[in-house]
Amino acid sequence: MTLKIAVDIDGVLADQVAAVLREIEREYGLIYSKSDVDRAHWTFEGREVWEEISRLLSDPEYVMQVPIIHGSQKAIKKLSHHDVFVVTARRPHTEEATRRWLSAHFPSLKGYYWARTGTKHNVPSDVLIDDLDINIVEFVKSDPDRHGILFQHPWSLNGTGIEDYRSQVSYCPEWESVVKAVETIDRSRQ
Numbered sequence: 722m723t724l725k726i727a728v729d730i731d732g733v734l735a736d737q738v739a740a741v742l743r744e745i746e747r748e749y750g751l752i753y754s755k756s757d758v759d760r761a762h763w764t765f766e767g768r769e770v771w772e773e774i775s776r777l778l779s780d781p782e783y784v785m786q787v788p789i790i791h792g793s794q795k796a797i798k799k800l801s802h803h804d805v806f807v808v809t810a811r812r813p814h815t816e817e818a819t820r821r822w823l824s825a826h827f828p829s830l831k832g833y834y835w836a837r838t839g840t841k842h843n844v845p846s847d848v849l850i851d852d853l854d855i856n857i858v859e860f861v862k863s864d865p866d867r868h869g870i871l872f873q874h875p876w877s878l879n880g881t882g883i884e885d886y887r888s889q890v891s892y893c894p895e896w897e898s899v900v901k902a903v904e905t906i907d908r909s910r911q
């Protein structure tokens with residue numbers, strides 16, 4: 722069957738943490754790796770990483786330079802027989818540049834929803850692929866037939882009780898296992 726699959730941008734399609742760490746090194750001379758970013762509200766020297774990210778995303782040139790997550794293009798192609806669209810918490814003023822970035826790297830993704838963190842369950846979909854536990858928990862909680870795929874990074878788990886929804890959640894550290902998880906969800910619905 723055709724599943725409606727909502728895909729987050731940052732941390733799932735776009736490697737925004739790699740991009741911001743590059744800028745932190747350039748601007749502040751501080752070198753961190755992704756494994757240092759161990760929670761959603763990670764701070765460095767009193768600065769909140771998401772503040773830095775959202776400041777940088779205000780610059781359309783920066784948006785266009787954000788690298789893609791490894792394996793994402795191939796996987797999105799593999800999933801193209803489903804109804805796949807993006808859902809992002811990026812602020813609305815970045816939408817134009819973000820859409821340009823998407824059409825350059827993921828031309829098949831046409832649908833675009835904006836939803837604040839923790840409200841992505843308001844977008845009609847069967848599956849949500851996201852890198853933050855809060856979004857996955859709210860999504861699976863909203864409907865027992867929904868399935869969440871947590872795209873796992875060091876910052877993905879933030880004590881939201883995601884382990885209480887084991888039957889509705891898959892944990893995937895890369896895109897190949899996301900594609901497999903979608904196939905399993907699809908089979909279970911036939």
Ligand SMILES: [Mg+2]
Pocket residue numbers: 729730731732733851852853
């Ligand atoms: Mg994200």
